[in-house]
Amino acid sequence: MTTKIGIAGVGAIGSTVARALIEGIDGFELECASEINQPDEFDIPYVDFASLAERSDLIIECLPSNAVPTLTSEAFSRDKDIIIITSAALLIHPSILEQHKSSASRIIVPSGALAGLDGVSALMHSGIKSATIISTKLPTGFLGAPFVSDHNIDLECVTEKTRLFKGNALEAAQGFPANVNVAATLSLAGIGPERTEVEIWADPNAMGNKHEIIVEGKLSTIRASVDNLPDPANPKTSILAAQSIIAVLKGMSSPLVVL
Numbered sequence: 001m002t003t004k005i006g007i008a009g010v011g012a013i014g015s016t017v018a019r020a021l022i023e024g025i026d027g028f029e030l031e032c033a034s035e036i037n038q039p040d041e042f043d044i045p046y047v048d049f050a051s052l053a054e055r056s057d058l059i060i061e062c063l064p065s066n067a068v069p070t071l072t073s074e075a076f077s078r079d080k081d082i083i084i085i086t087s088a089a090l091l092i093h094p095s096i097l098e099q100h101k102s103s104a105s106r107i108i109v110p111s112g113a114l115a116g117l118d119g120v121s122a123l124m125h126s127g128i129k130s131a132t133i134i135s136t137k138l139p140t141g142f143l144g145a146p147f148v149s150d151h152n153i154d155l156e157c158v159t160e161k162t163r164l165f166k167g168n169a170l171e172a173a174q175g176f177p178a179n180v181n182v183a184a185t186l187s188l189a190g191i192g193p194e195r196t197e198v199e200i201w202a203d204p205n206a207m208g209n210k211h212e213i214i215v216e217g218k219l220s221t222i223r224a225s226v227d228n229l230p231d232p233a234n235p236k237t238s239i240l241a242a243q244s245i246i247a248v249l250k251g252m253s254s255p256l257v258v259l
């Protein structure tokens with residue numbers, strides 16, 4: 001049986017996933033998409049969120065955070081499964097997880113721009129003492145972040161590597177909604193947003209986006225570090241994020257799965 005996919009948001013990530021589906025992923029077929037700036041590249045029906053949820057067996061969310069609650073509402077009311085790449089939305093909009101409680105939909109959060117979540121999930125079984133994520137990007141990567149404007153930070157004046165923020169994942173998601181999906185994802189895989197510590201650094205010499213996680217359990221400590229070059233289609237995004245969605249789809253249909 002073929003699973004019909006609907007992609008919500010055909011920007012940098014959604015386009016990469018759409019291309020992979022059109023090239024072919026066993027067991028999946030791109031049925032439709034929702035997009036306010038529809039690219040000419042794909043010959044697919046563009047529909048609203050309600051029709052997308054109605055026509056799809058599995059929805060792939062690739063939207064800005066503020067558009068996610070409307071989409072999840074349409075998905076949950078129809079008990080449709082959804083892959084959510086904008087994991088920060090689950091922290092910024094608590095109504096999403098509240099509404100999810102009365103739905104049979106599964107939410108799947110891919111690893112995105114991070115690595116090491118397999119170990120974090122395994123460590124949860126014996127208990128995690130602390131979880132920290134340190135994210136470093138070019139100063140321009142934080143343009144438009146509410147924390148930056150609230151604290152009158154002039155990103156053009158950042159001439160050396162500077163820590164902009166230290167706090168928990170919930171505070172980070174509110175202050176940097178477009179930058180901290182990785183922190184949100186780590187918190188969801190591990191000990192939750194209040195206990196997951198986040199540091200955000202601006203580095204004018206950064207080559208791309210770097211994310212390091214340090215997760216301490218009773219008997220194991222996980223350190224994972226990823227250096228991502230920005231996606232040419234959206235410098236705020238790492239191309240690994242789109243590839244992690246493709247990996248989820250391949251994992252769902254493969255007879256041999258390594259988690």
Ligand SMILES: NC(=O)c1ccc[n+]([C@@H]2O[C@H](COP(=O)([O-])OP(=O)(O)OC[C@H]3O[C@@H](n4cnc5c(N)ncnc54)[C@H](O)[C@@H]3O)[C@@H](O)[C@H]2O)c1
Binds near residue numbers: 065067112177
């Ligand atoms: N989990 C991770 O590690 C990770 C990594 C990178 C990016 N992200 C997140 O993934 C999401 C997508 O990233 P991107 O780089 O593809 O962004 P993008 O800006 O390139 O694409 C988003 C698309 O959504 C469309 N859109 C906006 N509102 C819409 C609406 N109401 N209906 C239909 N379409 C709408 C926009 O026109 C745009 O084409 C972002 O929220 C980003 O923060 C997550």
